[in-house]
Amino acid sequence: MTTAEPTKLAEDFEEPFYKPHEKVYPQKVSGTYRRIKWIVLFVTLGIYYLTPFIRWDRGPEAPGQAVLLDLPNRRFYFFWIEIWPQEIYYVAGLLILAAMILFLMNAVAGRVWCGYLCPQTVWTDLFLAIERFTEGDRRERIRNDDGPMTPELLARKGVKHVLWLMIAWWTGGAWVLYFADAPTLVVDLATFQAPIAAYVWIGILTFTTYSLAGHMREQVCVYMCPWPRIQAALTDEDAMNVTYRYDRGEPRMSAKKSVAAHKKGLPAGDCVDCHQCVAVCPTGIDIREGPDLGCIQCGLCIDACDTIMEKLGRPKRLIAYDTDLNIRRRMEGTPEKMRIFRPRTLLYMALIAGIGLLMLYGLATRSLLDVNTIHDRNPAFVVLSDGSIRNGYTVRILNKRNETRRFEIAVDGLPASTLEVFNAEMIDGRQVVEVGADQTRAFRATVSVDSLDGEGSHAIAFVIRDVEADTIATANEMFRGPGSNE
Amino acid sequence: MAEQSKPHVDEYTGVDTTGHVWDGIRELNKPLPRWWLWIFYATIVWSIGYWVVYPSWPLITGHLNGVLGWNSRTAVLEDLKGLQDLRAPMVNRLADAEIAGVADDAELLDFTMAFGRAAFGDNCAPCHGAGGGGAVGYPNLIDDDWIWGGQIDEIRHTIAYGVGNDHPDSRLGIMQAFGRDEILDGEQIADVASYVRTLSGLEPAPDTDVEAGAVVFAENCVDCHGEEGLGDHELGAPNLADAIWLFGSDHATITETIQNGRQGNMPAWEERLGATTVTALAVYVHSLGGGE
Numbered sequence: 001m002t003t004a005e006p007t008k009l010a011e012d013f014e015e016p017f018y019k020p021h022e023k024v025y026p027q028k029v030s031g032t033y034r035r036i037k038w039i040v041l042f043v044t045l046g047i048y049y050l051t052p053f054i055r056w057d058r059g060p061e062a063p064g065q066a067v068l069l070d071l072p073n074r075r076f077y078f079f080w081i082e083i084w085p086q087e088i089y090y091v092a093g094l095l096i097l098a099a100m101i102l103f104l105m106n107a108v109a110g111r112v113w114c115g116y117l118c119p120q121t122v123w124t125d126l127f128l129a130i131e132r133f134t135e136g137d138r139r140e141r142i143r144n145d146d147g148p149m150t151p152e153l154l155a156r157k158g159v160k161h162v163l164w165l166m167i168a169w170w171t172g173g174a175w176v177l178y179f180a181d182a183p184t185l186v187v188d189l190a191t192f193q194a195p196i197a198a199y200v201w202i203g204i205l206t207f208t209t210y211s212l213a214g215h216m217r218e219q220v221c222v223y224m225c226p227w228p229r230i231q232a233a234l235t236d237e238d239a240m241n242v243t244y245r246y247d248r249g250e251p252r253m254s255a256k257k258s259v260a261a262h263k264k265g266l267p268a269g270d271c272v273d274c275h276q277c278v279a280v281c282p283t284g285i286d287i288r289e290g291p292d293l294g295c296i297q298c299g300l301c302i303d304a305c306d307t308i309m310e311k312l313g314r315p316k317r318l319i320a321y322d323t324d325l326n327i328r329r330r331m332e333g334t335p336e337k338m339r340i341f342r343p344r345t346l347l348y349m350a351l352i353a354g355i356g357l358l359m360l361y362g363l364a365t366r367s368l369l370d371v372n373t374i375h376d377r378n379p380a381f382v383v384l385s386d387g388s389i390r391n392g393y394t395v396r397i398l399n400k401r402n403e404t405r406r407f408e409i410a411v412d413g414l415p416a417s418t419l420e421v422f423n424a425e426m427i428d429g430r431q432v433v434e435v436g437a438d439q440t441r442a443f444r445a446t447v448s449v450d451s452l453d454g455e456g457s458h459a460i461a462f463v464i465r466d467v468e469a470d471t472i473a474t475a476n477e478m479f480r481g482p483g484s485n486e
Numbered sequence: 487m488a489e490q491s492k493p494h495v496d497e498y499t500g501v502d503t504t505g506h507v508w509d510g511i512r513e514l515n516k517p518l519p520r521w522w523l524w525i526f527y528a529t530i531v532w533s534i535g536y537w538v539v540y541p542s543w544p545l546i547t548g549h550l551n552g553v554l555g556w557n558s559r560t561a562v563l564e565d566l567k568g569l570q571d572l573r574a575p576m577v578n579r580l581a582d583a584e585i586a587g588v589a590d591d592a593e594l595l596d597f598t599m600a601f602g603r604a605a606f607g608d609n610c611a612p613c614h615g616a617g618g619g620g621a622v623g624y625p626n627l628i629d630d631d632w633i634w635g636g637q638i639d640e641i642r643h644t645i646a647y648g649v650g651n652d653h654p655d656s657r658l659g660i661m662q663a664f665g666r667d668e669i670l671d672g673e674q675i676a677d678v679a680s681y682v683r684t685l686s687g688l689e690p691a692p693d694t695d696v697e698a699g700a701v702v703f704a705e706n707c708v709d710c711h712g713e714e715g716l717g718d719h720e721l722g723a724p725n726l727a728d729a730i731w732l733f734g735s736d737h738a739t740i741t742e743t744i745q746n747g748r749q750g751n752m753p754a755w756e757e758r759l760g761a762t763t764v765t766a767l768a769v770y771v772h773s774l775g776g777g778e
Contacts, residue, residue, distance in 0.1 A: 016517060017504070017515065017517055017518070018517055018518050018519065018520045018522070018523045019517040019518075019519060019520060020520050021519055021520060021521055219519060219521070223518070223519055223522065376617050376628075377616075377617060378615050378616045378617035378619050379615065379617060379619030379626075379628070382619065382626060382628050382629045382775065383629065383729055383730065384629050384630045384631075384729070384730070385629065385630055385631045385725065385728030385729055385730050386728065386729065387728075387729035390629075390775065392617075392628065392774075392775055422773060423589070423592070423595070444773065446775050
């Protein structure tokens with residue numbers, strides 16, 4: 001930043017408190033990063049729009065959709081994984097994993113998320129492509145918007161908005177398909193049989209997609225999104241960013257002038273000040289002014305600059321993924337350093353690997369049978385008329401398998417105790433209960449003993465055994481009697 | 487203090503200042519987009535819409551009601567009504583069901599237990615405890631000792647009409663004040679208290695005559711508590727030979743009980759809660775662990 005003359009008065013530069021919106025007209029560009037962005041766009045949108053239609057056979061009792069958020073039944077299906085509300089920590093783990101990956105991407109190559117992966121970027125990119133298709137490229141759009149509204153321009157803009165709305169509507173439509181059986185819902189939606197909530201959600205997402213990707217665009221990144229601020233605080237001097245290499249580019253001058261300057265032995269940079277980097281920028285900034293909050297680091301300016309450099313026969317990558325530190329090193333004549341592996345990135349990688357492995361372990365060892373018990377608290381125990389002591393429990397069995405199962409409930413750890421399970425079936429002196437497919441069921445159980453050896457609490461365990469298979473689930477509990485710490 | 491200075495360019499950053507100065511601190515002008523300002527105005531307009539539609543400004547008496555006539559109390563009542571409608575099919579099924587048959591219908595039982603648990607928490611827990619564990623003078627409902635009987639219809643009767651109240655069907659059980667009414671003297675009371683302790687295997691108090699106590703018991707107590715002290719559900723006379731004591735088993739408490747008498751009180755709940763809720767309560771209490 002240049003330091004202004006203290007004597008200069010504000011009248012010379014005064015800016016209003018609220019500035020009018022300056023529309024950005026990004027120009028068409030082609031090159032490596034544009035290609036990457038197209039690929040990412042097709043892959044991510046493809047995943048988003050088509051995933052609800054992938055089928056996955058889970059048997060007759062369970063839904064046959066690969067990815068389904070079944071809110072009424074409180075189940076989340078993801079291919080072979082089924083998550084119950086009790087296991088929502090998997091989602092927390094996924095979110096932590098996502099945050100760590102975001103940090104790592106940022107520490108290695110800046111705003112990869114913003115430039116390539118963020119839905120705001122992807123949909124805006126798509127909407128811009130449609131704008132270019134209907135209204136022409138940058139110069140034509142600027143000329144049209146400056147000129148009078150002709151019927152033809154009106155028609156082109158009309159087509160653009162219709163296409164935008166169709167995509168936005170489809171975006172909302174795909175969203176609701178994640179919450180119900182997609183093929184059924186599509187038919188229901190078309191025949192106006194779908195629940196009102198589905199239409200409301202489609203409406204909301206149509207509105208947000210149309211306004212955010214069509215009209216707000218870079219304003220979302222600059223004014224609404226918190227990530228640029230967080231990202232600025234997380235970055236460091238070794239993080240690669242889309243950078244204008246001013247060591248090579250300055251002093252900028254036209255190709256003709258630079259030839260003259262070379263003849264005179266004066267310094268001349270490679271930047272010919274063609275403004276192509278500004279013309280293609282989706283957020284309308286000038287990368288040559290240094291790191292900018294508005295820069296989403298999509299790399300399109302690299303493509304634009306490379307095209308010009310190629311035409312001029314100068315080396316490419318005047319704008320490139322680089323660090324400011326390396327620019328200074330080159331200016332000082334010291335060797336550049338690329339430090340992808342540094343304590344910070346290694347820590348992120350270790351955390352990602354650790355959390356990922358932990359989650360994989362959790363998934364791999366996920367039990368399809370679980371039991372929770374709650375000890376009666378008030379009172380903790382009761383003395384019966386014959387002087388025996390009884391404790392009450394609620395035993396909740398979670399049958400996570402897609403078939404009805406029968407379980408034997410037994411209690412372990414207290415000799416000569418009597419277990420009684422209310423509403424259980426007695427088979428050969430064993431207490432057997434039935435739990436429906438993919439359901440939980442709570443049973444009331446009491447454990448009694450004639451007398452207790454010693455005062456205080458005694459550790460016991462409820463053992464639930466699948467009658468057909470030999471699967472076991474155990475819940476540790478306490479048996480309390482007089483003198484125990486309630 | 488806020489003051490104004492002429493807007494000028496900040497020397498360090500090269501950015502305009504707003505001209506506001508607080509204790510010498512100036513604010514850089516980082517202009518917001520104008521659409522942001524319009525959204526701010528839009529929220530103000532929206533808030534005016536709120537005043538028109540919803541209850542808002544206080545007046546001298548009352549307040550503006552809003553054209554929708556909405557208020558939070560009505561909304562709660564509507565929600566409750568909705569909940570009642572939602573439950574109505576099950577409540578009706580319970581109302582039509584035989585109380586003894588509820589346990590055979592798994593779906594109805596689940597509903598009745600949840601219904602009963604909620605009603606118990608609202609109405610019974612203050613005296614009998616949240617888990618039905620009771621307190622001194624308030625019977626424990628989860629043990630296997632019943633003053634008025636532990637069959638499900640006996641429990642239902644007790645809940646429906648209460649104990650010791652004005653309802654014609656109320657249970658009524660009075661333990662006479664044998665001491666205060668001068669039926670027995672102090673020595674006799676001490677002796678019979680010791681005898682009562684021995685019925686459930688407890689040690690008699692020193693300096694008391696258990697055999698004399700047995701005679702006193704036979705002459706005064708057996709009418710209600712029975713010859714062996716096993717009590718009588720018809721009369722609400724507690725079993726004196728088990729390990730469960732409503733007021734306490736120590737000699738002093740038993741003496742006090744005989745001296746001053748006891749009388750249980752419980753409201754008649756059916757006239758307050760309705761028959762279906764009482765049925766649900768009976769099923770719930772019966773299931774707590776002591777039902778017969």
